[in-house]
Amino acid sequence: MAAPAELDAPPYRPQLAVSAAIFRDGRLLVVRRARAPAKGWFSLPGGKVEYSESLAAALHREVAEETALSIEIAALAGWHEVLPGPQHAGHYLIMSFAARWIGGEPRLNEELDDFRWIAPDAVAGLRHTEGLPAIAAAASALLRR
Structure with missing residues (x-):
């Protein structure tokens, strides 16, 4: 049987993360990742939620850390699950x-x-x-809306 610390270590438990689809004058901010995972791919700024941190607080923190932007959160736009695999x-x-x-x-x-900053459909x-x-x-x- 594995020790408790081993059971808590990633990737054995799902991690909660947030991302922001930030709009400015009708254009969406996309960022290209400089390191794994998803190195070289465009995505939205965001990252992991820390223990006892609200989703909103995590989103503001991650956006500020990654992009230096201030944002106003409007609403949940959706969710995506990333499962372990080759990427x-x-x-x-x-x-x-x-x-x-x-x-x-x-x-x-x-x-x-x-x-x-791009058109959303781009x-x-x-x-x-x-x-x-x-x-x-x-x-x-x-x-x-």
């Missing part, structure tokens, strides 16, 4: 939120090597993470 070692449940840009300008760092033309076009469309529709 991903871990199991993640990603809660994606529609958000509006409030301030700041995106900056590159060790996690991101490119960013673009996501399909990029090398993107699974589920991104559907989340982008759902977030765009939520913000047009």
Whole structure:
């Protein structure tokens, strides 16, 4: 039987994560990952939720850390589950939120090597993470209401 610490170590338990579909003047921010997982793929800024952290607090923290942007969260746009496989070692449940840009300008760092403000339907033309076009469309529709 495995020791308790081994049972708690990833990838043995799903990890909760958040991402933000951030819109500014009708355009969506996409970022390209500079390291694994998903190195070289465009996605939304976000990351893991820390223990005892609310989803909103995690989203604000992750967006600020990754992009230096301030956002206003509008609504949950959808979710995506990433299961362990050839491209991903871990199991993640990603809660994606529609958000509006409030301030700041995106900056590159060790996690991101490119960013673009694009039309939401232009996501399909990029090398993107699974589920991104559907989340982008759902977030765009939520913000047009």
